[in-house]
Amino acid sequence: MLRNLLIILVLMISVSPSLSAESEPGDRVLDLHGEQLGGDFTLRSSQGEFSLQQLRGKVVLLYFGYTKCPDVCPSSLALLSQALNELRDAELQQVQGLFISVDPKRDGFQALDDYVNYFHPNLIGVTGSEAEIAQVAKLYGAQYLEVPLEESAFAYAVDHSATTYLISPQGELRFLLPHQTPSVMILEAIRYLLAEP
Numbered sequence: 620m621l622r623n624l625l626i627i628l629v630l631m632i633s634v635s636p637s638l639s640a641e642s643e644p645g646d647r648v649l650d651l652h653g654e655q656l657g658g659d660f661t662l663r664s665s666q667g668e669f670s671l672q673q674l675r676g677k678v679v680l681l682y683f684g685y686t687k688c689p690d691v692c693p694s695s696l697a698l699l700s701q702a703l704n705e706l707r708d709a710e711l712q713q714v715q716g717l718f719i720s721v722d723p724k725r726d727g728f729q730a731l732d733d734y735v736n737y738f739h740p741n742l743i744g745v746t747g748s749e750a751e752i753a754q755v756a757k758l759y760g761a762q763y764l765e766v767p768l769e770e771s772a773f774a775y776a777v778d779h780s781a782t783t784y785l786i787s788p789q790g791e792l793r794f795l796l797p798h799q800t801p802s803v804m805i806l807e808a809i810r811y812l813l814a815e816p
């Protein structure tokens with residue numbers, strides 16, 4: 620049953636990546652109904668400049684959110700970490716979670732590190748300027764919007780898309796996992812990519 624569901628998922632979203640052997644980094648995109656998604660980017664983590672290219676050789680789970688998110692991010696990251704916890708150590712070494720904060724005004728590197736480490740040690744928190752984040756979100760088709768909160772002139776929430784993007788060890792965007800995808804499906808998708816030649 621699960622296998623069948625995954626195959627359907629694969630058919631739906633893993634449309635042949637427009638990719639050839641001589642593709643340059645950054646050309647590694649997924650053609651989703653004519654929309655080109657994915658590609659390399661550079662942001663920053665607490666360790667300095669961070670580029671997606673540094674994760675070649677690993678399956679990457681990419682997610683856009685923010686640390687003050689009341690419910691969406693915590694539930695997504697909980698499912699993600701459940702999937703990571705099911706991996707054997709050898710597999711885990713080939714998998715990296717990447718959390719991009721879309722709230723750079725409030726998410727400093729310390730807060731980001733504390734937040735992602737709370738969920739799983741294989742998660743890195745990265746962010747950048749508003750313009751840089753907007754560019755990466757556009758690459759992946761992620762959306763977010765600041766929504767003012769009534770109680771305070773300074774408080775806001777950030778509505779955001781909650782897709783988890785699975786990127787192959789070659790840097791190709793391969794799966795779009797919708798919000799609340801069960802951890803067992805996330806696990807299947809990770810292993811599917813790990814098992815590819």
Ligand code: NI
Pocket residue numbers: 684685688689690691692693779
């Ligand atoms: Ni969130």
